[in-house]
Amino acid sequence: MPDVKARDGKQSWFYSDEVKDHFFHPRNFMEDEASYGDACLGMVGSPACGDVMKIWIKVDPASERITDLKWQTFGCASAIASTSMMSVIVLENGGMTLEEARRIKPQDIMERLGGLPMRKVHCSVLGDKALRAAINDYYRKAGRNDLIEVEQGRIIDRDLKVTDHDIEEAVLDGARTIEEVQEKTKVGTGDPSCIPEVEQLIRFYREKHFGKDE
Amino acid sequence: MKRIYLDHAATTPVDPSVLRAMKPFFSDRFANPSSFHSAGLDAKRAVTESRKRIADVLHAHEDEIIFCSGGTESDNLAIQGVVRAKRQTPNAKCHLITSAIEHPAVLEPLKRLAKNREIDLTILPVDAYGLVSAKDVVKAIKETTVLVSIMYANNEIGTIQPIQEIGREILAWRKKRDTKYPLFHTDACQAAGVLDLDVEKLHADLLTFNGSKLYGPKGIGVLFVKRTVKLEPVMYGGGQERGLRSGTENVPGIVGLAQALEVAEEKKEKEYTRLLKLRDHLTIGLLKIPKSRLNGHPCKRLPNNVNISFMDMEGEAAVLYLDAKGIQVSTGSACASAKLDASHVIRAIGMSYEAAHGSIRFSLGRSTTMADIDHVIRVVPGVVKKLRHMSPVKVEMKYFKEEDEIKKNGRLKK
Secondary structure: OOOOEOOOOOEOOOOOHHHHHHHHOOOOEOOOHHHHOOOEEEEEEEHHHOEEEEEEEEEEOOOOEEEEEEEEEEOOHHHHHHHHHHHHHHHOOOOOEHHHHHOOOHHHHHHHOOOOOHHHHHHHOOHHHHHHHHHHHHHHHOOOHHHOOOOOOOEEEOOOOEEHHHHHHHHHOOOOOHHHHHHHHOOOOOOHHHHHHHHHHHHHHHHHHHOOOO | OOOEEOEOOOOOOOOHHHHHHHOHHHHOOOOOOOOOOHHHHHHHHHHHHHHHHHHHHHOOOHHHEEEEOOHHHHHHHHHHHHHHHHOOOOOOOOEEEEEOOOOHHHHHHHHHHHHOOOOEEEEEOOOOOOOOOHHHHHHHOOOOEEEEEOOOEOOOOOEEOOHHHHHHHHHHHHHHHOOOOOEEEEEOOOOOOOOOOOHHHHOOOEEEEEOOOOOOOOOOEEEEEOOOOOOOOOOOOOOOHHHOOOOOOOHHHHHHHHHHHHHHHHHHHHHHHHHHHHHHHHHHHHHOOOOEEEOOOOOOEOOOEEEEEEOOOOHHHHHHHHHHOOEEOEOOOHHHOOOOOOOHHHHHOOOOHHHHHOEEEEEOOOOOOHHHHHHHHHHHHHHHHHHHHHOOOOOOHHHHOOOHHHHHHOOOOO
């Protein structure tokens, strides 16, 4: 695969080798939807915000391990690479248990990708949500509604399933304005009607954690 | 691997004759045009001669050509200069008019001035092809309107605006009321070297263009400022360029820009016909890909611009796949810029977010050959297919009907 290199030998691309590898050679993407009709499905995002992710999982009921995971992603290079890497993380070593898979965080995916450019971080936050939605679908189909976990906190953005908890995390992570929170969470980029509420929450969490005078 | 550069709307390579013309002015004829000795005078002569060559193409006076650092500075000087001059009158109200698809170099200073409550701003919508209507412009003019800024040709979708008509209407409005305002500015960065820059015909009071889209150097631009226009500088200093743009003149850049403009004017006619053929061939070839749509006007568009939305995939991903195959193109979509929003231009022509995120701009240039275009037509379908294969989005066909004539001819005859 040809590469773009700067004269000084350093990489001039935004993306790490790992990101490029997963982008150009995505692993486990869905090729044959028809034979996954009975798989459990999770989907998050909307084309308006630029990213949509759809995840199918197959679970071994005895061990509750994820034995198969397929995905489709509409999005930029980091979105595609993030979903691909997540599929690898979930399936390696015989597959994660549902409980393990539920605990995957965007940071875990980014770490394995060797980091993402700052403005691309938001692309990696959707994969884990789609996975959790698929896990919920498994429990629903298995008739074990008690094990369905709703997203932590209250959902603010229905399209992207961004919660108030996500916004609090973003503020704690240094985001101070609606733009900076969007960079981290994409909240409101698909359905802007929630933005006034998000702005209020940002003010609330800033005051809560950093005081009024910040 | 052969590399095919189809991003000429972003910037062009420097023409060999331009580089030759510039070379002596770096280390040999390097003096400051403001110096009084013979070397300074030599540099000054080079600047004066370049100014004359540019003025000739624009049908302007020499003292109406102001050299700046590029298109962005020229646009800013035009907008902020007019507003600052007007606001020297106490309590003067400023209203400005622009279009929804302007370059950020126009939209951003305007939005900032509006946010600071220094001006009232009207942003005119465009039609589905990206056209501004001259009637809308006139309707929007108020007693307090000081400037109308409408771009000559759009950088993303290539739509050419009826600048002559808009200029004529504004002039008529002024004559009827015997007033100097509103002034008319046009950003001609994409039009220079391709379309007619005659400022008399265009009735433009201010006009921007730069070197980097014209096979000239980067870091040099021109603002044409009609003698009758009152402008207040944005930068203050040694008073160069009639006091409107202080700072030691970029002599190599100025000489290069004059040469670049002349070469472009010489080649204009032949190159226009040649590019048109390539452009239409590329459009026809790419529109054979299912669920694709041409963005911009089907005939009133730059001869080097093809902008197509491929549904169900995202533009940035396609740009990277094409780059890996040696084809260099751009997207106006979210991830290409630092912003999260889809292209403001594609959205302004009423396309859905899906279409905006999947838009790709192919901009051809002097080095582009028919063989290049054929290669691109062979490579793109595979990339689009692969990305669609990975995508869960499946937009229904009914949302983007395309006229058969465009699919067949690459454009409409009219």
